[in-house]
Amino acid sequence: MTIKTKLTSALGIQHPIVLAPMGNVAGGRLAASVSNAGGLGMIGVGYGDISWLKAELEIIKSSTNKPWGVGFITWSLTDEVFDFVMRYSPKVVMMSFGDISPWVDKIKAHNIPLICQVQSLAEALEVKNKGADFIITQGSEAGGHGKSGRSTLSLTEEVIHHLPNTPIIAAGGIADGRSLAAVLSLGAQGASIGSRFYASNESLAHPKMKQQLLTHKATDTIRTTVFDIIREIAWPEGYNGRAIVNPFISRWHGSEVELAQQVEHYQKTFFQAQHEVSLDSLIIWAGEGIDNINSIESAETIIENLIKSASLFPGL
Numbered sequence: 001m002t003i004k005t006k007l008t009s010a011l012g013i014q015h016p017i018v019l020a021p022m023g024n025v026a027g028g029r030l031a032a033s034v035s036n037a038g039g040l041g042m043i044g045v046g047y048g049d050i051s052w053l054k055a056e057l058e059i060i061k062s063s064t065n066k067p068w069g070v071g072f073i074t075w076s077l078t079d080e081v082f083d084f085v086m087r088y089s090p091k092v093v094m095m096s097f098g099d100i101s102p103w104v105d106k107i108k109a110h111n112i113p114l115i116c117q118v119q120s121l122a123e124a125l126e127v128k129n130k131g132a133d134f135i136i137t138q139g140s141e142a143g144g145h146g147k148s149g150r151s152t153l154s155l156t157e158e159v160i161h162h163l164p165n166t167p168i169i170a171a172g173g174i175a176d177g178r179s180l181a182a183v184l185s186l187g188a189q190g191a192s193i194g195s196r197f198y199a200s201n202e203s204l205a206h207p208k209m210k211q212q213l214l215t216h217k218a219t220d221t222i223r224t225t226v227f228d229i230i231r232e233i234a235w236p237e238g239y240n241g242r243a244i245v246n247p248f249i250s251r252w253h254g255s256e257v258e259l260a261q262q263v264e265h266y267q268k269t270f271f272q273a274q275h276e277v278s279l280d281s282l283i284i285w286a287g288e289g290i291d292n293i294n295s296i297e298s299a300e301t302i303i304e305n306l307i308k309s310a311s312l313f314p315g316l
Helices: 004-012 028-036 050-063 079-086 104-108 122-130 152-162 177-186 206-213 226-231 249-250 256-261 262-276 288-290 299-310
Strands: 018-019 041-046 068-073 092-096 112-119 136-139 142-146 168-171 190-193 220-226 242-243
Touching: 004 028, 004 262, 018 028, 018 041, 028 041, 028 050, 028 068, 028 299, 050 079, 068 079, 068 136, 092 136, 104 112, 122 136, 122 142, 122 152, 136 242, 152 168, 152 177, 177 190, 177 299, 226 242, 226 256, 226 262, 242 249, 249 256, 256 262
Parallel strands: 018 190, 041 068, 068 092, 092 112, 112 136, 136 168, 168 190
Antiparallel strands: 142 242, 220 242
16 A cells, blocks of 8 residues: 655655654654655764764664665764764755755755755745755644654645645644545645654653653643753754653743753753653654554554555545
């Protein structure tokens, strides 16, 4: 059972499903599993830990001969990290969160497609003008980093209207076949899915973290900057991340200035909690689609269920 779109035809994949390149979660095993199941597996480069990347890129190179890609955080990317990753010959590159100008020619030199993730129409028009081949429209429902502006459906529909000849991939709140069918019905050529694959067997997330996606609801998530402040990661203004609320967020969300002033005092305890997988402070990025996540399964089973359910809707 397949759903053919411009995305599947252009990239040589079976299903219009892209694994969101979640840092420290979407590693080689998960990306390879998604690709082997007919989707587009993506490794999350994150902040560019070369030793971590080497291990995960070696895994995917030895685990699949299907198309796969990498996702860069544009504002934090360096030439060293870019050149290292490209030695492994990904079939596609995704860029999110920042100006793509310094990187477009470098990517085009490898003769591979460029996917750019945006959070507004203005950004979509900008990246298209600069050379994006595919555009991901990320709504505020999405887990992890982004902006708290437009919802997925309204943003996707608007960008499709203004860029009718550019393949658009929707992201944010898509975790089951019905939501996949919804964005495809709007005219999207695929969906970028994160939280559903976070709760997969192959995800690098700790089992306790995966379980939290099953026991919490969308209303238990919030967009916040407190995790970036405590880790002293200088995300550009306007960006925040959707995560599951815990006591640490409850204490500091709304008191960000105070946290920044005392960050050194709290860092040791915070990082120790991450190491110990303490749910009181643990960073668990998750989108509003967690309402539809009820089990931890293999990436292959997740994709089968998504496609089977979406295919029930007329016109798909």
